[in-house]
Amino acid sequence: MIAQERPRIARQCVCCESRDLSKRPAVLMPFVASRVFGWEPVEITDDWHMRDLKCGMAYSVCNTLKCNHCGLIFLDVRFDDSEMSALYTGYRDAEYTALRVRFEPDYQMRNDDLLGGYAYIPHVEEFLRARIGDVESVLDWGGDTGVNTPFRHQAAVHHVYDISGKPVIAGVQSVEVAEAMASEYDLVVLSQVLEHVPFPREVVADVAAALGPNAVLWVEVPHEAVIREAVDPENAYLDKRHWHEHVNFFTDDSLVRLLESAGLEVMERTTFTVTVSGKSADVMGAICRRQEALPSL
Numbered sequence: 001m002i003a004q005e006r007p008r009i010a011r012q013c014v015c016c017e018s019r020d021l022s023k024r025p026a027v028l029m030p031f032v033a034s035r036v037f038g039w040e041p042v043e044i045t046d047d048w049h050m051r052d053l054k055c056g057m058a059y060s061v062c063n064t065l066k067c068n069h070c071g072l073i074f075l076d077v078r079f080d081d082s083e084m085s086a087l088y089t090g091y092r093d094a095e096y097t098a099l100r101v102r103f104e105p106d107y108q109m110r111n112d113d114l115l116g117g118y119a120y121i122p123h124v125e126e127f128l129r130a131r132i133g134d135v136e137s138v139l140d141w142g143g144d145t146g147v148n149t150p151f152r153h154q155a156a157v158h159h160v161y162d163i164s165g166k167p168v169i170a171g172v173q174s175v176e177v178a179e180a181m182a183s184e185y186d187l188v189v190l191s192q193v194l195e196h197v198p199f200p201r202e203v204v205a206d207v208a209a210a211l212g213p214n215a216v217l218w219v220e221v222p223h224e225a226v227i228r229e230a231v232d233p234e235n236a237y238l239d240k241r242h243w244h245e246h247v248n249f250f251t252d253d254s255l256v257r258l259l260e261s262a263g264l265e266v267m268e269r270t271t272f273t274v275t276v277s278g279k280s281a282d283v284m285g286a287i288c289r290r291q292e293a294l295p296s297l
């Protein structure tokens, strides 16, 4: 694994490493604060007899950061490995869901939908097939149970590497990093992962190292509304006042810089609108390969 400096509070951009950052106070949503740190919201009342605090709800505070170089908007708190494990082990299982419903009462219905897989995956397959043809072997990095892996119905080899520890679905083989690195795949998928991770440069570097010379990488991240709908992109971060599981909001520029930092060449980018759990969402995708790879697309 490729390690970089891991400060608790980010002092530089986690995509391009610029130290030219703007910041704005925000809150860490109670579900994440509870699951990661064991911190609960608390109401400050008159009977606290506080001289200098106003009464009202106190939530876990943090900062929204914006990179003035690549445009990334991100949470300043960077979770360590044990905190990531606390947040994602048993992702969306009964214990996770019970805690989340306590803070977010409508989550149960959304979770039931999410566990069934995304309906837009055929669109991704169509997009990729037109560019790389059929896929015989696929590695899904951070692929959860494997339910959302493109080409899972066609590929003879379907590997998933994931920290959630959840059982994979039928037809999927769960692998460790060493096996993923040692194997050759037609396609490596890094989908809906980079927005969750505290140190995306490490993850992209590891994935790039697992990429064979003829393999193609499909990267997919949300095209978050705060970025997509910004009237004034330079100041869009001022509207980001709360943080949940997505700790990195990517611009085109930040995603490309991140991928290129690991020696990847971005062959093509795309954005498309999907429906997830009954809600419309937008996705950014990129097809990449190793920069030293022979032209094969």
Ligand SMILES: [Zn+2]
Pocket (backbone or CB within 6 Å): 013, 014, 015, 016, 017, 018, 067, 068, 069, 070, 071, 072, 254
């Ligand atoms: Zn940046």
